[in-house]
Amino acid sequence: MMIDVKMTVNGQERTASVAPETTLLTFLRDSLVLTGSKLGCDVGDCGACTVIVNGNAVNSCLMLAVQADGKDITTIEGLSDFEHLHPLQAVFEQMSSFQCGFCAPGMIISAKHLLDKNPHPSKGEVQEALSGNLCRCTGYTKIVDAILELTSEEASAA
Amino acid sequence: MSKKAKSATKTETIDGLKTAAEGAQLPSVSRIEEHSLLPLTPDANKQTPAVGQRTTRYDARPHLTGQTMYIDDMTFPNMLHMKILRSQHAHAKILSIDVSEAEKMPGVVATLTGREIPVNSYGPSYQDQPVIADDRVRHHGDPVAAVAAETEQLAKDALEKIKVEYEPIPAVFDPLEAMEEGSPKLHGETNVYASKVIKKGDAEQAFKDADLVLEKRFSTQMVEHVPMEPHASIAMWEADGNLKVYSSLGRITLGRADMARTLNMPMSRIRIIATIVGGNFGGKNEITSEPILALLSRKAGRPVKGVYTREDEFMSSTTRHPFIMDYKTGVTKDGRILGRTVRIVCDGGAYCSWSETTLGKGAILSVGPYNIDNIHVEAHAVYTNKTMTGAMRGFGAPQVCFAYESHMDDIAHELGLDPLEFRMMNAFGEESPSPTGQVLESVVVRESLETASERFGWKEWQK
Amino acid sequence: MRPFEFVAPETAEKAVAILAENSPNAKPLAGGTDMVVDLKHTNAVPKVVVDLNKIEEFRGIEMTDRGLRIGSLVTHTEIMEHPLVAEHAPAMIDAARTIGAVQTRNLGTLGGNLVTCVPSLDSGPVLVALDAEVTVVGNDGRRQMPLTEFFVGPRKTALNPDELLADIIVPTAMLGRATHFLKFGLRKGQALALVNGASSLRLDGGKVADARIALGAVAPVVIRAGKAEDLVNGTDADEAVLAEAGDLAAGECKPIDDFRASADYRRDLVRVLTKRTLETAYAIAKDKG
Numbered sequence: 084m085m086i087d088v089k090m091t092v093n094g095q096e097r098t099a100s101v102a103p104e105t106t107l108l109t110f111l112r113d114s115l116v117l118t119g120s121k122l123g124c125d126v127g128d129c130g131a132c133t134v135i136v137n138g139n140a141v142n143s144c145l146m147l148a149v150q151a152d153g154k155d156i157t158t159i160e161g162l163s164d165f166e167h168l169h170p171l172q173a174v175f176e177q178m179s180s181f182q183c184g185f186c187a188p189g190m191i192i193s194a195k196h197l198l199d200k201n202p203h204p205s206k207g208e209v210q211e212a213l214s215g216n217l218c219r220c221t222g223y224t225k226i227v228d229a230i231l232e233l234t235s236e237e238a239s240a241a
Numbered sequence: 242m243s244k245k246a247k248s249a250t251k252t253e254t255i256d257g258l259k260t261a262a263e264g265a266q267l268p269s270v271s272r273i274e275e276h277s278l279l280p281l282t283p284d285a286n287k288q289t290p291a292v293g294q295r296t297t298r299y300d301a302r303p304h305l306t307g308q309t310m311y312i313d314d315m316t317f318p319n320m321l322h323m324k325i326l327r328s329q330h331a332h333a334k335i336l337s338i339d340v341s342e343a344e345k346m347p348g349v350v351a352t353l354t355g356r357e358i359p360v361n362s363y364g365p366s367y368q369d370q371p372v373i374a375d376d377r378v379r380h381h382g383d384p385v386a387a388v389a390a391e392t393e394q395l396a397k398d399a400l401e402k403i404k405v406e407y408e409p410i411p412a413v414f415d416p417l418e419a420m421e422e423g424s425p426k427l428h429g430e431t432n433v434y435a436s437k438v439i440k441k442g443d444a445e446q447a448f449k450d451a452d453l454v455l456e457k458r459f460s461t462q463m464v465e466h467v468p469m470e471p472h473a474s475i476a477m478w479e480a481d482g483n484l485k486v487y488s489s490l491g492r493i494t495l496g497r498a499d500m501a502r503t504l505n506m507p508m509s510r511i512r513i514i515a516t517i518v519g520g521n522f523g524g525k526n527e528i529t530s531e532p533i534l535a536l537l538s539r540k541a542g543r544p545v546k547g548v549y550t551r552e553d554e555f556m557s558s559t560t561r562h563p564f565i566m567d568y569k570t571g572v573t574k575d576g577r578i579l580g581r582t583v584r585i586v587c588d589g590g591a592y593c594s595w596s597e598t599t600l601g602k603g604a605i606l607s608v609g610p611y612n613i614d615n616i617h618v619e620a621h622a623v624y625t626n627k628t629m630t631g632a633m634r635g636f637g638a639p640q641v642c643f644a645y646e647s648h649m650d651d652i653a654h655e656l657g658l659d660p661l662e663f664r665m666m667n668a669f670g671e672e673s674p675s676p677t678g679q680v681l682e683s684v685v686v687r688e689s690l691e692t693a694s695e696r697f698g699w700k701e702w703q704k
Numbered sequence: 705m706r707p708f709e710f711v712a713p714e715t716a717e718k719a720v721a722i723l724a725e726n727s728p729n730a731k732p733l734a735g736g737t738d739m740v741v742d743l744k745h746t747n748a749v750p751k752v753v754v755d756l757n758k759i760e761e762f763r764g765i766e767m768t769d770r771g772l773r774i775g776s777l778v779t780h781t782e783i784m785e786h787p788l789v790a791e792h793a794p795a796m797i798d799a800a801r802t803i804g805a806v807q808t809r810n811l812g813t814l815g816g817n818l819v820t821c822v823p824s825l826d827s828g829p830v831l832v833a834l835d836a837e838v839t840v841v842g843n844d845g846r847r848q849m850p851l852t853e854f855f856v857g858p859r860k861t862a863l864n865p866d867e868l869l870a871d872i873i874v875p876t877a878m879l880g881r882a883t884h885f886l887k888f889g890l891r892k893g894q895a896l897a898l899v900n901g902a903s904s905l906r907l908d909g910g911k912v913a914d915a916r917i918a919l920g921a922v923a924p925v926v927i928r929a930g931k932a933e934d935l936v937n938g939t940d941a942d943e944a945v946l947a948e949a950g951d952l953a954a955g956e957c958k959p960i961d962d963f964r965a966s967a968d969y970r971r972d973l974v975r976v977l978t979k980r981t982l983e984t985a986y987a988i989a990k991d992k993g
Binding site: 084086102103104105106125126127128130133139140141142144145146147149150193196197211212214215216 | 705706707708709710712733736737740741743744749753755757781804805806807808810811892893894
């Protein structure tokens with residue numbers, strides 16, 4: 084069984100015919116070759132596959148591609164174009180808030196989702212927003228620090 | 242700092258990055274948007290001294306924009322996917338394996354069993370681990386067969402069609418039990434496969450001379466590395482007959498040697514391309530499924546990719562050794578350590594892997610950074626029917642550190658001494674000899690303890 | 705995942721008809737946080753997966769004659785952000801906040817959480833402490849039942865294979881009631897509850913009245929600690945009463961030993977959680993005057 088879907092991915096309209104058993108993550112990675120979203124656990128625990136669907140950060144490994152029909156999706160590839168880094172990417176770069184990098188796309192997407200909803204989060208709010216993203220290298224400190232640096236900088240620049 | 246000034250600093254650093262990027266063939270960065278940011282990282286090359294200065298990492302940009310290619314992000318024309326059938330028994334003889342039904346399935350291109358592997362053993366110290374178990378499985382999760390198919394799902398489906406006949410045999414899970422004479426044996430006549438002894442002075446005499454002798458057993462648990470990126474490799478054969486493997490392996494030279502052995506071909510004809518690794522922590526220090534991928538690829542004549550599932554990762558990648566540690570220490574009333582004995586039993590799991598290395602390092606460090614004239618350390622690595630243990634950050638150091646520092650606290654408590662004072666009294670100094678007689682230089686144990694205790698307010702906390 | 709057929713009907717009636725037609729080889733899909741994991745890890749995928757997400761009547765949070773109505777497809781995030789919930793049943797927000805993590809709360813639904821019917825489900829205790837009712841839609845029409853009857857056993861609800869959970873109603877009488885929820889897990893995010901619990905009560909002449917103590921993860925389904933409730937009713941919920949209520953509740957639950965915690969440890973947690981939820985619920989009630 085194949086089902087036609089149409090969705091907006093990183094601002095571009097994409098149409099495809101997908102098998103229902105395809106997860107959104109598999110669709111993004113294999114069909115659209117957007118491999119920035121990672122498969123870490125395949126059960127919705129690690130957050131490496133996080134993407135934003137209609138404004139909500141979700142585990143793309145837990146969503147079927149057919150369920151994303153008609154939706155607006157943002158992946159890590161949609162945040163920058165190599166001429167313009169997203170401020171979160173820039174601050175992660177400056178704070179070296181990553182090591183192996185495997186969790187970074189999911190972390191940044193979760194952080195973007197947080198800042199979209201709450202531009203000036205407290206440390207606790209940042210930690211809660213990232214609790215669905217696992218990192219084995221950094222110990223999280225620099226990730227939380229980077230997000231707080233960015234928001235406090237923006238507050239003082241405003 | 243004003244916004245303008247910050248942006249200026251930013252541009253300068255980006256230029257620096259660009260120069261670095263040219264050599265490394267990273268995507269070039271013409272400019273980045275002016276967004277207000279924290280004071281920019283100074284150029285590391287211009288710093289005097291560089292230590293303590295923050296610098297940006299050259300791999301930041303591809304990592305943070307999702308452009309870095311990990312193994313699972315790579316694909317090659319006509320590539321197949323591999324899945325491994327794993328043992329559901331902790332210890333069993335394999336009576337027969339029948340892959341014929343699996344091979345008949347549409348989409349299945351090749352299968353592989355242990356008997357097809359030219360030299361079915363590998364390992365960094367002892368070559369005691371089969372690539373795929375052929376006559377016996379030694380832990381729940383041992384590979385027994387592999388399938389290459391058009392999709393991951395088809396490969397997974399095919400595993401169910403493989404018929405394996407087992408004859409379960411008694412298993413042993415406790416390392417102390419495994420050391421007993423009548424226990425089930427995993428390899429050969431004894432389960433103790435590595436031992437280390439360190440002797441200095443006369444520990445027994447020291448206990449007689451001591452005012453207080455304290456004994457305690459400590460144990461630590463098995464730990465999985467859980468790298469965010471599971472183990473992954475892609476194997477293919479090139480036109481000149483050479484093998485090319487893309488792998489998340491951390492030690493590729495060692496990997497080539499193991500591949501050469503298991504495939505019975507010269508190392509010069511094996512090329513391993515190390516990619517960016519999504520977390521290693523010691524868990525990707527040796528080959529796992531690389532020879533399987535190579536052989537399946539040869540059978541199929543197509544590239545074969547193998548990515549561990551999270552279950553594979555937990556069941557069949559190496560882990561940190563559980564240690565059982567018996568400490569005995571003799572001290573004088575005023576807090577001088579006269580002698581210490583340590584007995585370590587290291588649970589090695591089903592195969593040696595890096596146990597020997599871990600055992601040695603654990604044994605040397607087990608006495609702690611303290612001047613003790615009379616020492617007797619005895620350490621054994623033991624096979625059990627569990628997931629094998631191997632390298633993990635620290636190579637045995639975290640286990641013994643937990644034990645000797647807990648032991649130090651207990652002794653200080655018994656003597657009514659401040660734990661910090663007690664450590665300062667006995668800690669290594671410049672030119673202290675290590676338990677194995679190495680004269681140590683640049684020793685800062687006391688200074689570190691002092692600084693750390695000041696910073697977290699040890700004295701205030703004591704009140 | 706193995707192949708399956710996929711349908712996304714737009715009405716509840718169509719959905720239950722499809723379920724009946726393909727029973728027992730059809731399964732409904734809501735947020736997918738459990739269901740998609742199951743689909744990945746089972747070799748026996750259903751023939752048909754019925755996606756409920758296009759059924760509008762399963763959405764929305766609104767005030768009705770009967771009370772606060774929450775559609776079964778409402779996500780945990782929607783509960784956390786909804787003003788009606790904040791006003792009338794804020795403890796539901798405390799419970800929703802402890803479920804999974806942001807990504808799973810954005811996908812996972814209240815209905816889905818209740819239908820999994822695992823003993824540790826975090827949305828259970830508050831709803832039980834607020835006498836919540838559920839509406840079930842089937843091929844023979846609709847039926848209503850108390851949530852306590854909906855929970856039958858571990859992973860087993862009163863739903864027939866061709867029935868769906870339509871909505872959850874917190875009755876008018878229970879709205880604005882002083883309620884407090886606590887969960888104890890091994891970490892803050894992504895943890896299953898070792899024990900969770902909620903207490904709700906009102907004051908009658910300054911004394912506790914109609915107390916409800918609901919406890920999760922300590923019995924096959926969410927339970928009420930009746931003896932402890934009886935004890936606190938008519939008291940000032942002082943230290944001694946709370947301590948005894950905790951002891952009684954610990955005696956009323958039937959926790960199991962598993963790799964997460966021993967039964968004894970869970971019983972001890974019940975003692976503490978009961979005491980604390982009652983204490984806070986009482987303080988909230990006093991505050992309201």
